[in-house]
Amino acid sequence: MFRYVARKAAGWLIMIILATNATFFLASWFLDPRSNYRELRPVRTDEQIAHALEPYGLSPSWSVVHRWWYWLSDVVLRFDWGHSPTGVPVNSEIPQRALVSGQLILLGTVSAVVLGIALGVYTATRQYGAVDRAGQAVSIVLFNIPTAVSALALVLGAVWLNQRFGTTVLHVAGANTPGVEGTWPTVVDRADHLVLPTLNLTLLGYVSWHLTQRALLLDALNADFVRTARATGLTRSQAIRRHALRASLIPTVTSVAFSIPAVFTGAIVTETVFGWEGMGRYFTQTISQNNVDGVVAVAAFGAAATAVGAILSDIATVALDPRVRAS
Amino acid sequence: MITTLPTSAPDDSPAPPPPRLGRARLYVRRFARNRPAGAGVVIFLVLFGYAAIGGHVSRWNWSDQDFLALTEPPGASHWFGTNQGGNDVFTQSAHGLQRSLVIALSVSVLTVVISAVVGAGAAYLGGRVERWTLAVIHFLLVVPAFLILALVSNRVSGDWRVLILLLTLFGWMFTARVIWSVSTSLRERDYVLMAEFMGVSRRRIVARHIIPHLGALLIVNLTLGVVTTVLSETALSFLGFGVKTPDVSLGSLLADGSVTISSAPWLFAAPAGLLVLLTVALTLIGDGLRDALDPTSTAGGHG
Numbered sequence: 001m002f003r004y005v006a007r008k009a010a011g012w013l014i015m016i017i018l019a020t021n022a023t024f025f026l027a028s029w030f031l032d033p034r035s036n037y038r039e040l041r042p043v044r045t046d047e048q049i050a051h052a053l054e055p056y057g058l059s060p061s062w063s064v065v066h067r068w069w070y071w072l073s074d075v076v077l078r079f080d081w082g083h084s085p086t087g088v089p090v091n092s093e094i095p096q097r098a099l100v101s102g103q104l105i106l107l108g109t110v111s112a113v114v115l116g117i118a119l120g121v122y123t124a125t126r127q128y129g130a131v132d133r134a135g136q137a138v139s140i141v142l143f144n145i146p147t148a149v150s151a152l153a154l155v156l157g158a159v160w161l162n163q164r165f166g167t168t169v170l171h172v173a174g175a176n177t178p179g180v181e182g183t184w185p186t187v188v189d190r191a192d193h194l195v196l197p198t199l200n201l202t203l204l205g206y207v208s209w210h211l212t213q214r215a216l217l218l219d220a221l222n223a224d225f226v227r228t229a230r231a232t233g234l235t236r237s238q239a240i241r242r243h244a245l246r247a248s249l250i251p252t253v254t255s256v257a258f259s260i261p262a263v264f265t266g267a268i269v270t271e272t273v274f275g276w277e278g279m280g281r282y283f284t285q286t287i288s289q290n291n292v293d294g295v296v297a298v299a300a301f302g303a304a305a306t307a308v309g310a311i312l313s314d315i316a317t318v319a320l321d322p323r324v325r326a327s
Numbered sequence: 328m329i330t331t332l333p334t335s336a337p338d339d340s341p342a343p344p345p346p347r348l349g350r351a352r353l354y355v356r357r358f359a360r361n362r363p364a365g366a367g368v369v370i371f372l373v374l375f376g377y378a379a380i381g382g383h384v385s386r387w388n389w390s391d392q393d394f395l396a397l398t399e400p401p402g403a404s405h406w407f408g409t410n411q412g413g414n415d416v417f418t419q420s421a422h423g424l425q426r427s428l429v430i431a432l433s434v435s436v437l438t439v440v441i442s443a444v445v446g447a448g449a450a451y452l453g454g455r456v457e458r459w460t461l462a463v464i465h466f467l468l469v470v471p472a473f474l475i476l477a478l479v480s481n482r483v484s485g486d487w488r489v490l491i492l493l494l495t496l497f498g499w500m501f502t503a504r505v506i507w508s509v510s511t512s513l514r515e516r517d518y519v520l521m522a523e524f525m526g527v528s529r530r531r532i533v534a535r536h537i538i539p540h541l542g543a544l545l546i547v548n549l550t551l552g553v554v555t556t557v558l559s560e561t562a563l564s565f566l567g568f569g570v571k572t573p574d575v576s577l578g579s580l581l582a583d584g585s586v587t588i589s590s591a592p593w594l595f596a597a598p599a600g601l602l603v604l605l606t607v608a609l610t611l612i613g614d615g616l617r618d619a620l621d622p623t624s625t626a627g628g629h630g
Binding site for chain 2: 147
């Protein structure tokens, strides 16, 4: 088991390294750090700008390969992910932001997968019942709502709720309230801020799990091995739980990994609407501020999140699928 | 929608064989029976009409500014209200919808063509070409496509024609993967083998036995691809990396509306409502097409 996971992780590490380095070249090609200095008064000459950018390894007089080597050796030797064009170290921004986005992505993915699979199983065992039809209709509408629309609708709802009760029931901006102290108040405050963004990611994410899990379980219910299981004397729900569900979960968990990039994209929009200072906001800020090193760090974070999801779903596949041998 | 049904009820012979419908009429009949799909078509046609002539029925132009009516709620003069700059939201939404529709439709068509050629090509050619194509597809699925899209699209600063190219470039992989896997399994089907043994020519096998199976998939992907494109274009424009001012799309209108969501909710409501109507309508149409074109379907065969 350990060797299997290690081998998969090594494969993903290579993917991350490739994707991160490719992003460095793309970002260097499309972002121009010099433009951050062009707006300044008094007007800087090109030499002055190049001089200002040089300590950060962004000097336009260097070749792309030279800049890449400077960036790579910093990352590899000192785990220093570079600087913004104005000299803000990327490392000072990342840990806090990665934590904020990490919990959002993790909670959003997990609750979406759990809710979607539960609904899929419930509706598949009651095919064409009232709940099944209603769930289907709701899912089709939710599936088509852009992230921005649903996030803003949630904000409107929360603002209405807060006005109704005359106090802040649900926070609509930021990841925490500044000035809250003590362990317990901090936890409550953070959790309260988490509710709406997580709800947004869950509502948009669960639909595909619901629909695929429903279809997969319906296929499995008519399979021969489930009939055999019934013939050995198991009740219908036992046969579903031990045989049909287990078989139908395999394709679902393998596709969790490929849903992470979509969740990350959703998180970018969600963070923007709810004013969270996470990786998503950093993504929009770094691109509009020509922050090459920052963009690359965001790409590395996204690739790492995908890899973590992929390895977790590999482990789940080994646990569920008796045909896969982990050795 | 029911009026398109052909009236065919042969009852003169004692045991009439069910009339064999032409394939196109069979598809139309199956599609027309599907009520949600019919509703989808109606909504889509209304939206299409609004995008096409919405800018001409109002006396305002989408880029005009009415300085006597800033941030005015919907009323008799400005049907959907105005924004902070005095732009008429009704005509702006029509223009934005038009932009979003043009982008989504062209990207979707281009994507389906590219992924069909790549996916089916890889499956038929096999060998090294197949392996390398799959490797490229898998790599592109892992790279942060949205980030690259935002990077490039930000640089070209909001030209919608470039946006079409970009969304196509990063949108074909998943469909190509699906088409590849379907084509490889189609290649191995018994009826294809049987046709080969019967000496049917290769081209005829492709046209009569493989394309009908693939064709349904392609058409469904075409409609669902429009939904996907609308969603990514909205996300990009909302974040400020897609269509930019002075041009407007539904995503950029949404971003404008989000700033004043509690003081001027109509700025948010118009683009949000249009977006949801558009995507839901297209999904209903796509589902209806999938049911109608499914070669294994038994629905609506006769009677």
